[in-house]
Amino acid sequence: GAVVSQHPSWVICKSGTSVKIECRSLDFQATTMFWYRQFPKQSLMLMATSNEGSKATYEQGVEKDKFLINHASLTLSTLTVTSAHPEDSSFYICSARGSSGRDYNEQFFGPGTRLTVL
Amino acid sequence: AQKVTQAQTEISVVEKEDVTLDCVYETRDTTYYLFWYKQPPSGELVFLIRRNSFDEQNEISGRYSWNFQKSTSSFNFTITASQVVDSAVYFCALTLYNQGGKLIFGQGTELSVKP
Numbered sequence: 001g002a003v004v005s006q007h008p009s010w011v012i013c014k015s016g017t018s019v020k021i022e023c024r025s026l027d028f029q030a031t032t033m034f035w036y037r038q039f040p041k042q043s044l045m046l047m048a049t050s051n052e053g054s055k056a057t058y059e060q061g062v063e064k065d066k067f068l069i070n071h072a073s074l075t076l077s078t079l080t081v082t083s084a085h086p087e088d089s090s091f092y093i094c095s096a097r098g099s100s101g102r103d104y105n106e107q108f109f110g111p112g113t114r115l116t117v118l
Numbered sequence: 119a120q121k122v123t124q125a126q127t128e129i130s131v132v133e134k135e136d137v138t139l140d141c142v143y144e145t146r147d148t149t150y151y152l153f154w155y156k157q158p159p160s161g162e163l164v165f166l167i168r169r170n171s172f173d174e175q176n177e178i179s180g181r182y183s184w185n186f187q188k189s190t191s192s193f194n195f196t197i198t199a200s201q202v203v204d205s206a207v208y209f210c211a212l213t214l215y216n217q218g219g220k221l222i223f224g225q226g227t228e229l230s231v232k233p
Contacts, residue, residue, distance in 0.1 A: 032218065032219055034219070034220070034221070041228075042225075042226075043209065043223045043224065043225050043226050044163075044209070044221075044223050046220060046221070049218065049219075049220065091161055093161075093163065095221075097219040106151075106153075106165075106168055107219060107221060108165075109155075109162065109163040109165075110162075111160075111161065111162040112161045112162060112163075114161070
């Protein structure tokens with residue numbers, strides 16, 4: 001089946017530092033990847049849609065300069081939280097959409113990255 | 119605009135009870151997909167089912183069953199003979215055919231199954 005990995009699974013950093021989270025599709029090519037943020041006891045909130053080779057499309061209210069997304073290849077997208085602050089502490093989840101066929105309208109989710117900013 | 123509503127925030131049942139999780143969606147599009155995901159305490163989303171808007175057949179998979187009714191815009195999920203391992207947050211989600219795969223999630227229902 002389609003597998004998506006995320007690295008790291010958890011990270012603790014000091015306020016003001018930048019953190020990079022990687023999302024990889026391991027056994028399929030993903031032209032589109034999505035980044036979500038989930039606060040405790042809340043639903044997943046879509047942050048941005050990342051398309052390979054082009055700029056990410058951010059949802060309303062999400063700061064582009066703070067959450068840098070790069071989708072350099074068909075199997076890798078990265079989210080960099082720049083100058084992280086305690087309010088950025090959250091569970092970040094990526095997903096990848098299949099490129100064709102039955103998988104085209106289905107997203108495969110990574111295991112998530114728990115970010116804690118001290 | 120599209121919307122998914124899961125009115126039940128928390129449900130608590132005793133093991134072996136049946137439980138139904140409600141999901142109501144809103145869209146004017148005629149082509150869309152509905153999903154259910156399970157999120158255990160570990161946090162990883164587990165895909166349970168996908169249903170397209172043209173397929174109203176109910177589905178059963180082991181102890182799980184889904185009732186899709188377009189007339190009431192509902193896609194309810196029933197767990198029969200619940201088990202402690204079913205304890206998790208369950209999300210219902212909607213995507214439109216022409217929206218590039220963007221998922222709209224409901225608020226989630228936290229199910230607690232007690233022994």
